[in-house]
Amino acid sequence: MFHIKLVETSTIFLTVAFASSLLTSPAANAVYTVKPKIGQCFQYTMAQVSAAYPTKNPTSCSFSHNMETFEVATWPLSTNPADMTDEDKSLIAGESCDFWGTFPNAENSRLSKTEFNYWAWYTPSRAAWAKGQRWIRCDAMIGKFTSAESWPPFAHISWKGTKLGNLY
DSSP: OHHHHHHHHHHHHHHHHHHHHHHSOHHHHOOOOSOOOTTOEEOOOHHHHTSSSOOSOOBOTTSOBSEEEEEEEEOSSSSOGGGSOHHHHHHHHHHHHOHHHHSTTGGGOTTOSSSOOEEEEEOOOHHHHHTTOOEEEEEEEOEEOSSTTOOSOSEEOOBSSOSHHHHO
């Protein structure tokens, strides 16, 4: 009798655990736990690129990746970026990251498959901000565009090995 109860209990537990894993999205489980550093590499989906906060830790640059951190700066205001307008955040990010100054050919290489032509920026999550983190991480990418005038890219090109070392 005890053996039957144990099997029933184990079966119920495993069924509940499996069902809850199906109901929890991968993004909800993803955690960004590292301090950002220049030269870190990431493999993000389009949704992760557009997310409000970084959702994945870096990967080895020897693996396939589609983003590399080219700048890490301190967020210049005491206001949490999450509490600011998109326009104000974007202006600060543009000044802090200076993508166009770092990669001056980016604007003219919209159709390039080898040169950085797109970038994204991230700040700490609300929980990380509450713990005192005040950084802004700036990542360079190679976007795939349908034309030189199109915006935003419809995908990002991945590569292996670091590209930033070749550009500085």
